[in-house]
Amino acid sequence: MALDKEYWNIPKPSEDFLTTQGTNLTVFVDHADNALVWGLGASDVTAIAGVFIAAIALFGSLQQGHKAKKHNQLSIQPHLIISSSLQDDGKLLTFWLENCGLGPAVINDYSLKINDVLVADKSRYIGSNVQDTITTEILKLIARKTNSQSLKDKVLMNSQSAEVKTFVSSEVIPVGVSYKVIELKLDTRITNDAFDWVVGNCIQSVNYSDFYGKSFTISQA
Known part of the structure; x- marks a missing residue:
């Protein structure tokens, strides 16, 4: 407890308290200054309480900011899907992104790997320069699932090359947009088994990010 100390000199009274004597008495007076605990006064406690409340408010503000940032990230989070299709009575094979x-x-x-051949990767994004390689490797896969030698030869001699989507570094895919990564028109109709074999041996992997820089990766055969 903090004390306010005062010293007073007052005349010493006589035994009958009617007259004073020559010697003065020294009186020591203690005044408490509203001290509470640990020697802290009311003003100290008020100041500490203010700092504590400000800390709580700051923490709440940071938490709210974190939640707002997370909400904003989720509100613009992309989600890429790799798919494939066989159309036109088994004569049109397409890979989608x-x-x-x-x-x-x-x-x-x-990155794109077909029949264990790396067609495209980070150093060389898929482009028209690998069009012939993509066509050749897909036709090889189809031929493996073709029983007749004459049909195999026809498959391998397909009259059209694959059309490919050219990717460049930092390319942006907007919401709701589908790209034909590979489209190959075939001279010979292929079976669903042959199609499944081709899809299972065409391995695509995509690493992408949102505008906040958060990274995602999908890999699908």
Whole structure:
């Protein structure tokens, strides 16, 4: 407890308290200054309480900011899907890359491996320069699932090359947009088994990010 000390000199009274004597008395007076605990006064406690309340408010503000940032990230998060289709009575084979998310996707890396042959990777994004390689490797896969030698030869001598989507570094795929990564028109109708064999041996992997820089990766055969 903090004390306020005062010293007073007052005349010493006589035994009958009617007259004073020559010697004065020294009186020591203690005044408490509203001290509470640990030697802290009311003003100290008020100041500490203010700092504590401010700390709580700051923590709440930081938490709210974190939640708001997370909400904003989720509100523009992209979601890429790799798919494939066989149309036109088994004569049109297509591989798709679609953004089904809520925000645009920024392509960081794209790789494509067909029949264990690396066709495209980060150093060489898929482009028209690998068009012949893609066509050749897909036709080889189809031929493996063709019993007749004459049909195999016809498959391998397909009159059209694959059309490919050219990817560049940091390319943006908008929301709801589907890209035909590969489209190959065939002279000979292929079976569903042959189609499944081709799809199972065409390995695509895509690394992409949202506009906040958060990275995602999909890999699908």
